Amino acid sequence: MxxxxxxxxxxxxxxxxxxxxxxxxxxxxxxxxxxxxxxxxxxxxxxxxxxxxxxxxxxxxxxxxxxxxxxxxxxxxxxxxxxxxxxxxxxxxxxxxxxxxxxxxxxxxxxxxxxxxxxxxxxxxxxxxxxxxxxxxxxxxxxxxxxxxxxxxxxxxxxxxxxxxxxxxxxxxxxxxxxxxxxxxxxxxxxxxxxxxxxxxxxxxxxxxxxxxxxxxxxxxKRTVNIWSGPPLAQEHDKYLAQKIAGLEGQKIISGGTTAQIAARELGLELKTSLNYYKRDVPPISQLAGFDLVTEGLLTLNKVLATLKQYKPGQIPVNARDGASLFTKSLLESDSVRFFVGRAVNESHQSLNLPIDLGIRSQIISQIAEQLRRLKKEVTIAWF
Amino acid sequence: MAKNKLEICIGTPCYLMGAADLMDTFNSLETELKSAIDFKTCHCLAEECEQAPVISFNDKIYHDINPEKLYKIIRENIR
Incomplete structure (x- = not known):
């Protein structure tokens, strides 16, 4: 151990x-x-x-x-x-x-x-x-x-x-x-x-x-957290990824609404959404049996990145109930972070004029990984 | 089970375009109206994200909603 x-x-x-x-x-x-x-x-x-x-x-x-x-x-x-x-x-x-x-x-x-x-x-x-x-x-x-x-x-x-x-x-x-x-x-x-x-x-x-x-x-x-964000490029990987992550040891987090829907569909579970938000700029979290946290994707990840950039080693993570704070807390309390990132692009995000700094998922996750490495955590990223 | 069904999309584009305001609007409805509606949030209703925010009321999809429009839709279509 x-x-x-x-x-x-x-x-x-x-x-x-x-x-x-x-x-x-x-x-x-x-x-x-x-x-x-x-x-x-x-x-x-x-x-x-x-x-x-x-x-x-x-x-x-x-x-x-x-x-x-x-x-x-x-x-x-x-x-x-x-x-x-x-x-x-x-x-x-x-x-x-x-x-x-x-x-x-x-x-x-x-x-x-x-x-x-x-x-x-x-x-x-x-x-x-x-x-x-x-x-x-x-x-x-x-x-x-x-x-x-x-x-x-x-x-x-x-x-x-x-x-x-x-x-x-x-x-x-x-x-x-x-x-x-x-x-x-x-x-x-x-x-x-x-x-x-x-x-x-x-x-x-x-x-x-x-x-x-x-x-x-x-x-x-030592604590491990597994994060799945984004649907895989190839649809036949949906089932494989959902089952793989559900069977992993350690905490499990899903980031992304569509990703959560895929997980629920492939595992035959019901996705429970909440009816209220705790912070205006962070979308509400959902619940899925077997997963510790299910959050929205891009907005939450951006918020997590912003908090991590400010973090000084040894500080006590904020105890709040919105998705981004819970996510950040999980990351900071873990020593080994494993990302499973799907690279399929949400067509609808392309047609919107999203602010540039919102970026695309892979970039944000790479930056989060960089911040975590600064804090001496083991980070692995698998792309699908 | 209430007679009416309201779903508000909280996917990224919809949330960005004001789904939080819509949730507030529902939560501040008169108690009588509120108790006649089953409220749920969901991820992506109709893949019409370019016209966010999207809601569905009694299985009919509406896009580009703001609090006033939502209130009107509920008022006019409630059973």
Missing amino acids: ELVFEEFYQSIPKFGQEVCGDNVEIIKKENKTIIVLSDGLGSGIKANILSTLTSKIASGLIAKELPLQEILSTILATLPVCEIRGIAYATLAFLVIDSEHNLRLIEIDSPAAFLYRDGKVVKLNYQEYELEDKKIREARFKFRKTDRLFLVSDGVTHAGIGGLLNFGLGWEGVAREICRVVKQNPADLKYAINKLVKIFNTFYNDKAGDDFTIIGMRYRK
């Missing part, structure tokens, strides 16, 4: 601020994942610039496997100096995990990580040393299958100051909340992150006193 490393984060800006002073960078390589969290001094745009610079430089240099000292000196030499406080500063925490599950975590001035193992949250065994006048904590360990690791910015350990508590939650308090939330729903990491953010925000009385970020990560089983 193949496992994949999965990570999600959420950042909440200080109450009243437009942008968050914490920044997360996630880089996925073939054999390793790099995660960087940086918290800039103060809040707002200034903090955002400090943390973005720090995390971008750090992630870039780590990816090139430069020694830690070099990375630190580069960051220190680059950061602009704050006018009020006279210092340039952002915290930094980064971790690298390879395909053998070996994890290396380095923290500079950020709260200690939380490791959830065997029903308890524990602190890691750190080694401490100084480099470039900075105190550095380093931990190396083997990530187990059932482990979960959480990195937070200090806005989380201080949750409650100015809100419900006098001195904030502290490390122990956060550990308690993490333990409780993970036990509620061990199968879903996104749930845990969303719930924790809600809890910390509540401690702040919904008015966060500082930017805060929480990143969660774990291993999970």
Whole structure:
């Protein structure tokens, strides 16, 4: 059984601020994942610039496997100096995990990580040393299958100051909340992150006193999604394709009204259409037994492509009920995406003066595949 | 089973040309009128996509429909 490393984060800006002073960078390589969290001094745009610079430089240099000292000196030499406080500063925490599950975590001035193992949250065994006048904590360990690791910015350990508590939650308090939330729903990491953010925000009385970020990560089983879009060129392939896709493992999605009709006809099933739409610019979805999602074709695919272009690794996909959001969520939650694309052209689309960017199916799917590859997903496309 | 049957096409061209408005129109009909009609959406009714949006009311096809026309068709043909 193949496992994949999965990570999600959420950042909440200080109450009243437009942008968050914490920044997360996630880089996925073939054999390793790099995660960087940086918290800039103060809040707002200034903090955002400090943390973005720090995390971008750090992630870039780590990816090139430069020694830690070099990375630190580069960051220190680059950061602009704050006018009020006279210092340039952002915290930094980064971790690298390879395909053998070996994890290396380095923290500079950020709260200690939380490791959830065997029903308890524990602190890691750190080694401490100084480099470039900075105190550095380093931990190396083997990530187990059932482990979960959480990195937070200090806005989380201080949750409650100015809100419900006098001195904030502290490390122990956060550990308690993490333990409780993970036990509620061990199968879903996104749930845990969303719930924790809600809890910390509540401690702040919904008015966060500082930017805060929480990143969660774990291993999970590999997921596959199969997508059939478009009727095949040769009509005799209709039956073959419908039966082939119905028999595949993993999630199954059909994109295209005509395609759905072919599937229903060939499999002898009833296609149920819905009577309402959730979003005006996305046509309603339909239902077909055995398939996880049946959407309209071109408009939905275009919407999916637009959302994917904006997506940053680690973000939690939007939970909405329209076809495009559901489709995007399925793609982002899967690791292996298999497209089965029919190339028959809908004559009626040719006679309409469709906007140019609506394009034809094969082009849009190629672009979606490109975006998915950017996110390090395995993509295959079969043409029919 | 209601006496009347309304189908609205939600294929790409029809949706692009305003099928969503037609769905709204049906959903905001008077309750009495609404309960006398079986409403369904479907993918492609008549392959007359160049005259989208297409609907069928009591098995008769109408094209190039807008909310006003739809309301009129329902009013005039309801059984």
